[in-house]
Amino acid sequence: MTSTIDEVNYTVRVKPSNPDACAAWQLLVRFFFTHRATLPPIAAELELSPAQCHVLHLIEPGRPIPMRELAETLACDASNVTGLVDRLESRGLVHRRPSPEDRRVRVLGLTPTGSRLRATLVARMAAPPQTLARLSVEDQRTLVRILRRLLES
Amino acid sequence: MTSTIDEVNYTVRVKPSNPDACAAWQLLVRFFFTHRATLPPIAAELELSPAQCHVLHLIEPGRPIPMRELAETLACDASNVTGLVDRLESRGLVHRRPSPEDRRVRVLGLTPTGSRLRATLVARMAAPPQTLARLSVEDQRTLVRILRRLLES
DNA sequence: TATTGTTATACTCTATAACTATA
DNA sequence: TATAGTTATAGAGTATAACAATA
Numbered sequence: 001m002t003s004t005i006d007e008v009n010y011t012v013r014v015k016p017s018n019p020d021a022c023a024a025w026q027l028l029v030r031f032f033f034t035h036r037a038t039l040p041p042i043a044a045e046l047e048l049s050p051a052q053c054h055v056l057h058l059i060e061p062g063r064p065i066p067m068r069e070l071a072e073t074l075a076c077d078a079s080n081v082t083g084l085v086d087r088l089e090s091r092g093l094v095h096r097r098p099s100p101e102d103r104r105v106r107v108l109g110l111t112p113t114g115s116r117l118r119a120t121l122v123a124r125m126a127a128p129p130q131t132l133a134r135l136s137v138e139d140q141r142t143l144v145r146i147l148r149r150l151l152e153s
Numbered sequence: 154m155t156s157t158i159d160e161v162n163y164t165v166r167v168k169p170s171n172p173d174a175c176a177a178w179q180l181l182v183r184f185f186f187t188h189r190a191t192l193p194p195i196a197a198e199l200e201l202s203p204a205q206c207h208v209l210h211l212i213e214p215g216r217p218i219p220m221r222e223l224a225e226t227l228a229c230d231a232s233n234v235t236g237l238v239d240r241l242e243s244r245g246l247v248h249r250r251p252s253p254e255d256r257r258v259r260v261l262g263l264t265p266t267g268s269r270l271r272a273t274l275v276a277r278m279a280a281p282p283q284t285l286a287r288l289s290v291e292d293q294r295t296l297v298r299i300l301r302r303l304l305e306s
Numbered sequence: 307t308a309t310t311g312t313t314a315t316a317c318t319c320t321a322t323a324a325c326t327a328t329a
Numbered sequence: 330t331a332t333a334g335t336t337a338t339a340g341a342g343t344a345t346a347a348c349a350a351t352a
Contacts, residue, residue, distance in 0.1 A: 020297060125182065139299050
């Protein structure tokens with residue numbers, strides 16, 4: 001376990017700069033951990049698993065996506081995506097279609113039913129938690145401005 | 154596809170209040186979804202599952218926690234916690250002890266090994282993503298200020 | 307009676323390894 | 330040879346229901 005302690009010290013040593021970024025990151029992690037519990041109930045309500053919600057969320061209407069890309073975005077193995085899509089497909093929410101350019105590739109799209117369910121999911125997830133809604137409008141706007149900057153980089 | 158558009162419009166119609174909070178929330182969700190993929194590799198590196206990381210993270214050194222409380226914080230069934238703790242306990246990271254006050258309750262604590270592993274985990278998660286580090290220091294500080302306000306409410 | 311935690315069960319999630327079919 | 334996806338397999342995560350011990 002010496003190596004473990006060394007590793008900790010190493011981390012601390014190489015990243016002493018940027019204390020504000022570290023503080024912000026810690027707070028963001030804590031905020032999301034606090035709200036992590038909101039997805040499972042929403043998923044259950046729609047008779048989906050949290051993982052299926054992620055997939056449905058990532059397949060945008062009218063924007064088919066190769067399975068490979070989905071696996072990369074989810075940071076999971078390709079075989080996992082096969083199973084996830086199998087279950088969504090058997091429920092008629094998603095379809096696989098061969099890519100015209102590369103016949104190895106399967107492109108995923110939403111069925112009309114899947115598209116409707118996705119819209120419901122997005123709507124159910126859109127409501128901000130009360131803590132966020134209770135911030136002053138000025139803080140909310142500042143937050144939006146900074147987060148936009150964060151996400152466009 | 155028409156129904157999808159209708160449903161989206163409906164959502165827009167019924168939640169026109171608090172547009173800034175909604176926008177902030179959407180951005181936060183997007184930010185975290187973008188960084189969601191960072192935990193599994195860190196977990197794998199420490200030979201833990203993501204769920205086990207959550208548990209380890211929630212058991213603070215010197216602050217024993219009843220299993221029931223853990224189940225509530227994780228928003229999962231108590232039987233699930235039994236399994237999670239079984240595996241952590243069999244690896245010598247966590248221990249169960251009967252509560253002196255209520256003999257139905259089992260209180261969880263970290264072993265020395267578990268405590269060290271938790272420290273490594275926390276250190277590995279502490280590094281902010283580059284996007285955050287690239288923000289101006291002023292934005293970082295503003296973000297910290299607002300997030301603190303958000304979390305103390 | 308109600309609550310804490312466990313067990314049994316069933317299903318989903320997940321990775322690894324071996325495979326097929328394309329490129 | 331390399332890549333996209335599948336299958337088989339094994340283990341972990343998860344909820345439900347039934348249960349024991351305790352309150």
